[in-house]
Amino acid sequence: MTDVRTARTARPGTAHRLAALAEDVLGTALPVRLRAWDGSEAGPADGPVVVVRSRRALRRLLWEPGELGLAQAYVTGELDVEGDLAHALRTLWAAARERGPHAPRPGLADRTRAAAEALRLGAVGPRPAPPAARARLRGGLRGRARDRAAISHHHDLSDDFYRLLLGEPMAWSCGYWADEEADRTPAEAQYAKLELVCRKLAVVPGARLLDIGCGWGSLTLYAAERHKAQVTAVTLAHEQAAFVRREVRERGLEHRVEVVCQDYRDIDGGAYDAVAAIEMGEHVGDAEYPAFAAALRRLVRPRGRVLVQQMSRGRNAPGGGPFIEAYIAPDMHMRPLGETVTLLEGGGLEVRSVESLREHYVRTVAAWHRTLEDRWADVVRLVGEETARVWRLCLAGGALAFEEGRMGVDQILCVRPTSLGDSGMPGSPEGWYAGPARP
Incomplete structure (x- = not known):
């Protein structure tokens, strides 16, 4: 089976390590180009550019995997998109559709490797506070x-x-x-x-x-x-x-x-x-x-x-x-x-x-x-x-x-x-x- 994931370099920068981490979790090639906080880049040259400005963005994803963690990192500016945000979202949704509704979920070994890589990247730490714009509701649902x-x-x-x-x-x-x-x-x-x-x-x-x-x-x-x-x-x-x-x-x-x-x-x-x-x-x-x-x-x-x-x-x-x-x-x-x-x-x-x-x-x-x-x-x-x-x-x-x-x-x-x-x-x-x- 051909490995379509992002190529690793002999001395990978932070972006390559992030891309490898994302691909291990997703089980597919990264559809966007990553630029990390150290200036390194990885991913398809013609893909939308996602800028990971700080380790805190990765920490948010460790504590809140998926859409909500990504959204919080974007809202706080820890993660950004160069150019057309809609184009980047369209690209990500297209990749999700290609995986299909029954794509395998990361197992325990995948999560363990992800946590170890995050630790090496210096992203492990306390749960970041949510952005102030998040709703804070109290009481029973529909009260x-x-x-x-x-x-x-x-x-x-x-x-x-x-x-x-x-x-x-x-x-x-x-x-x-x-x-x-x-x-x-x-x-x-x-x-x-x-x-x-x-x-x-x-x-x-x-x-x-x-x-x-x-x-x-x-x-x-x-x-x-x-x-x-x-x-x-x-x-x-x-x-x-x-x-x-x-x-x-x-x-x-x-x-x-x-x-x-x-x-x-x-x-x-x-x-x-x-x-x-x-x-x-x-x-x-x-x-x-x-x-x-x-x-x-x-x-x-x-x-x-x-x-x-x-x-x-x-x-x-x-x-x-x-x-x-x-x-x-x-x-x-x-x-x-x-x-x-x-x-x-x-x-x-x-x-x-x-x-x-x-x-x-x-x-x-x-x-x-x-x-x-x-x-x-x-x-x-x-x-x-x-x-x-x-x-x-x-x-x-x-x-x-x-x-x-x-x-x-x-x-x-x-x-x-x-x-x-x-x-x-x-x-x-x-x-x-x-x-x-x-x-």
């Missing part, structure tokens, strides 16, 4: 205090940061590019998504809309201004609630919009004409989702509509993964689309339409990533270097996950039928896709 802390970590970073990153209309969710309008700006794509949601929900003047997980109010404000709806906006994030209330006052929408800072489990009343949950269901949790689906049905009137826009994972894909769940969206849970549809139906809703927006999210995240890079100095000023690197890694990796089908996002339109099965739905959805891209 209300923990859920509030998770949402606050995700959304309360800085209104100015999100305004810079997301642009108008501050929607932290997938935009919508129609085929005939491929040159839409990111803002126009977001307004097109909001219009599509309103049309699918049949939002008309005076309609009562419940916006669960309202974010910075993009749907709430659009439905109230454009469609003259009566909107109740619900969020767990105090900073977001304050932001939406300011926008409501500035736009003179107090008579149409109520902003409530509470858990969806505490929403009273019901008989809403329409209910929207835009990329909020990922934060509900697996065990709690049946109760969430039942709550959606309870809150909407018979013949009323519910739209859930939610991220999903491929059947054999990890979804968000440990980095996203530790640094961006703690306690997030994704499942394959079919399982979510089954849960919504189990809650008493009739699923009428499912539309994948996966390719739209590739464009959405790519636009956010361009803004991040173009405004890098401003981002660092607002949130600091470590957090800026967290978001660079998140956006580069997220766009790739959607591109390769490891993650998806879907609009699931449901209705609560009457006791006699009357849905009140039209025979065809022709009117959903017309209309303006922005107010």
Whole structure:
């Protein structure tokens, strides 16, 4: 069998020793070029260049093998990538696919050799402290205090940061590019998504809309201004609630919009004409989702509509993964689309339409990533270097996950039928896709 691993030199530098160590653990040739802290290099000459700036990066991997250790080393700057981060991630994922899902795992002998080599390299030592940007949640999973802390970590970073990153209309969710309008700006794509949601929900003047997980109010404000709806906006994030209330006052929408800072489990009343949950269901949790689906049905009137826009994972894909769940969206849970549809139906809703927006999210995240890079100095000023690197890694990796089908996002339109099965739905959805891209 031909040995395709990186060639060893007579007097190997640190990079060659690191490459040999990585290849012994991975069981395959290294797909990237390594540059170590002593200036030595190893690996394919045409591969993306990964710079290991200090022994601490290796120590992190000893304590936290895999994605999370690599991500922490990148976030702290102990490990870096020259040039296009997305290209490096694409190369690494391609190598992982070539190994296949049943590639052999390192055995005890492999781990022992790795530890001995790390010791010789001077990388053995106490566990490094995690980056400050890592979420630190307390309490039982899905407890209300923990859920509030998770949402606050995700959304309360800085209104100015999100305004810079997301642009108008501050929607932290997938935009919508129609085929005939491929040159839409990111803002126009977001307004097109909001219009599509309103049309699918049949939002008309005076309609009562419940916006669960309202974010910075993009749907709430659009439905109230454009469609003259009566909107109740619900969020767990105090900073977001304050932001939406300011926008409501500035736009003179107090008579149409109520902003409530509470858990969806505490929403009273019901008989809403329409209910929207835009990329909020990922934060509900697996065990709690049946109760969430039942709550959606309870809150909407018979013949009323519910739209859930939610991220999903491929059947054999990890979804968000440990980095996203530790640094961006703690306690997030994704499942394959079919399982979510089954849960919504189990809650008493009739699923009428499912539309994948996966390719739209590739464009959405790519636009956010361009803004991040173009405004890098401003981002660092607002949130600091470590957090800026967290978001660079998140956006580069997220766009790739959607591109390769490891993650998806879907609009699931449901209705609560009457006791006699009357849905009140039209025979065809022709009117959903017309209309303006922005107010």
